[in-house]
Amino acid sequence: MKLPSLFGRCAVIVATAVACLSAARAELPMVELGAGMHRIEAELAHTDQARQIGLMNRRAMPQQRGMVFVFTQEARHCMWMKNTLIPLSVAFMDRDGRILNIADMQPQSEVSHCAAAPARFALEMNAGWFAARGIGAGAVIRGVDRLPAGR
Numbered sequence: 001m002k003l004p005s006l007f008g009r010c011a012v013i014v015a016t017a018v019a020c021l022s023a024a025r026a027e028l029p030m031v032e033l034g035a036g037m038h039r040i041e042a043e044l045a046h047t048d049q050a051r052q053i054g055l056m057n058r059r060a061m062p063q064q065r066g067m068v069f070v071f072t073q074e075a076r077h078c079m080w081m082k083n084t085l086i087p088l089s090v091a092f093m094d095r096d097g098r099i100l101n102i103a104d105m106q107p108q109s110e111v112s113h114c115a116a117a118p119a120r121f122a123l124e125m126n127a128g129w130f131a132a133r134g135i136g137a138g139a140v141i142r143g144v145d146r147l148p149a150g151r
Helices: 002-026 048-053
Strands: 030-035 038-045 065-075 088-093 099-105 119-126
Touching: 030 065, 038 048, 038 119
Parallel strands: 038 065
Antiparallel strands: 030 038, 065 119, 088 099, 088 119
């Protein structure tokens, strides 16, 4: 009798964890950003928890979607891909939305990719998104002036 009881408890714990993760994702606000003539639908990661979870455990992301990270202060922030299942490109940006550098990141890697200079924001998109649209260092991402402060 103990085995089914233990199994039942484990199933409830796993179901609760999945529901909490799904709820945390669903609660992230969406913001509209722009790069050249391209519209970006970005999930907003402006809290410690949202920045820590990022795009972990997702199996796909629509091409026009991404995640914008709002940091509490300008610094040489770094990103990694632990528990992230899809390849991504990250653009580090200054407080005006000017891209400092872009790094391509491989899934499930603990290699750090860092801003070339103090950054206030980072925008993660599907791998190659920026390159395919001719967007590189020096380009400006529109809409960062409307983002809330990081907390």
